[in-house]
Amino acid sequence: MPEPGESRALRTAAVLPVRGHGAMLDAVMACLRAQSVTLDEVVVVDDAPVPTLGPVEGATVVPSHGAGPYAARNVGVAATDADVVFFLDARSRPRPEWVERTLERFADAQVGIVGSDTLVRGGTSLAERASEVQQFSRLDKYVANPFFLPYLPTCNLAVRRSDFDAVDGFSSVRSGGDADLCWRLQRTTGHRLDVVPDVLMEWVPRDAARQLLEQNYRYGKSHHGLRRDWSGRGLDVVPPLPGWRLAARTGRAVLRFGAAVPRGRDAQAEQFVALAGVCFDWGYWRAHRRGRAGTAA
Known part of the structure; x- marks a missing residue:
């Protein structure tokens, strides 16, 4: 494990599952290319039953053949040898300091999970305006006032790879796998969840x-x-x-x-x-x- 101050020596990768959101890839990839600290790898997982994505500039594309969002993330992690894996989705829009400030927290060897506050954007449709009011991904819902152990959503989550492997990754469920992973990581490894209290991620809501x-x-x-x-x-x-x-x-x-x-x-x-x-x-x-x-x- 790195000593304090050596966080930038850690090899990093972002894993991004996509199914039916190919048109949103350009925007999220542009955000990843604009990071103040460059990721070593970006793995885009094409989770369509029949792969539809072509090459993506700056990323490795791997298929998961409709396995589901959490199983697709496991496929993405298996395709990289990174020490720290960042998770996001096609609707995520990381701000330029996302990687840098998240990675700094892993300088503490007792930290296994890191995230930051997420701001859901608004829009013109009723669903977008309601999502902006609801703010389903703010830290107070996941960390400050959790209904059990604290956890973080996979639209804005980073984990230590050795911890991820220790619990065999995500469970193959349709929804709720983020909480289950974070809870198993904390219970199994004894490492803690840490947060950057600032908004480092924005998220684009559904418009329907x-x-x-x-x-x-x-x-x-x-x-x-x-x-x-x-x-x-x-x-x-x-x-x-x-x-x-x-x-x-x-x-x-x-x-x-x-x-x-x-x-x-x-x-x-x-x-x-x-x-x-x-x-x-x-x-x-x-x-x-x-x-x-x-x-x-």
């Missing part, structure tokens, strides 16, 4: 309202999955609200959103965030129901 609602529904399902998988390790499985109460909440949220329409864009965005929260709760409810049905079977 349905996609934002589906994202929150998926997050609800993964939240339940995390609680289930970690239930024997200190995390309780909290029962969801009854279906009738969720239905009532849904109705109220829809009515409030309708009432907000005449009040302008800001009011609409705030009430759409409430609708997204209801979708999260429905995702949690659905996963809980399926878990009970599987147990009964």
